[in-house]
Amino acid sequence: MYDPSMRVLTVLELLQSREEVTGAELARRLEVSPRTVQRYVARLQDLGIPVEGRRGVGGAYRLNPGFQLPPLMFTGEEALALALGLRALTHLGLHALAPAAQGAGAKLTRTLPHALREDVQALELSVQLDASPWVVGTDATLLAGLLRAVRSRHAVAFTYTAKAAAATTRRADVYRVVHLDGRWYAVGHCRLRGALRSFRLDRMQDVTVLDEPFTPPPDFDALAYLRSTMPEPAAHDVSVWLAVPPEELRGHVSGWHTELSPEDGGTRMRAGRDNLRSFAAFLLGLDCDLRVDGPPELRRMLARLGERGAALGALH
Incomplete structure (x- = not known):
């Protein structure tokens, strides 16, 4: 803490948190005279x-009782952290909060x-944040309701539509x-x-906080549980170069175990896949040149599908 303004x-901050602070303690905490x-x-x-x-032996300082500090007093790092956080909201799928984030950013700047x-x-003009196509949009109002339920430890009721299944009414x-x-989960x-479960927020509707309190398990690690329910790592690590920029692929490529990055005027796709046959068929369906750098099995699968396509074409 060498910047005088930080000190x-x-x-x-110390005066706000304590009724009175001695000069000796302030000197010790700040490492100054x-x-x-x-x-x-x-x-x-x-x-x-x-x-x-x-003054005198044991001299101390305090804020004038009743004094109200201005609502916003930030260090440079705090201001930059807030500005970046506001810009990153849409990258968490909270697009509905974009107007609120812009308004808060304007107030912060003023x-x-x-x-x-x-x-x-300078941050606004110089920093670009890429919007990932794999982030699923989430209802900010629904998220706020769930957070209130978590804080108050009350159960919720909602309508849930699982993949390829009819909607059900749940209580949790x-x-x-x-x-x-890229997704929010409850x-x-x-x-x-009657068991521990996770629910995707984009599949939840009509969330209602119930007057039914509950006691959560101590030290529950929701992130660890959620990771344990995710699919195992894919059997094949794929690396393909595609002769199109990443933005033209967004929305056409599954985000599951997939990374897209610009490379040599095109896109490097690194992915994990279990079924190389279906992935090879997907690659053949892309309207662009490509180069498979691995695995060799994928190159052989592309060749077999190409031979089959040529044979079928010869029949007509």
Whole structure:
């Protein structure tokens, strides 16, 4: 903590958290001399913050009782963290919060000192965040309702539509809400199944918080549970170069165990797949040149499918 402005803010934070702090303790926490602490206190007073001091042996400082600090006082790193966090909301699938994030960002910028405001504006102009096609949109209102239920430890009722199945009415004690691999999940005890379950938020509707409290298990690790229910690693590691940019592939390639990155004017696709036959057929269906760098089995599968296609064409 070598930046003097950071030390001044630390003095303020300590004064907010304690009724009174001695000068000796401030000097020890900040690793400075008592005289330097006096300069930091004077700086706060110059900013209009009413810090009162008691002189003599055991001298101490405190904020004037009843004083309300301005709602926003951030360090440079805190301001940048907030600005980045607001921009990243849509990358968590919370597109409905985009207007709120823009409004909060505008308020943040207006309330910052000039130097910090310029840093945040530089971030807005200089940083690009790629919107992954694998992030599933999530209803922010539904998420907020689930978070209230988790906080209050009350069960919820909702309509759930699992993949290729009819909608069912569920009641669950939701222990945690988790974001993993582009999707939001509610994890807890399903009363219909009588067991621990996870529910995708994009498949939930009509969430209602019930007047039915529950006690969650201690130290429950929802993320570990959710990872344990995910499919095992794929049998084959695939590496293919495609002669199209990544943005033209987004929405056409499954996001399961798939990574797309620009390379040599095209796209490097790294993926894990169990069924090379169906993946080879998918590649043949793409309207672009490609090069398979691995595994060799995929190249052989493409060759066999190509030979079969040629043979079928010769019949007509």
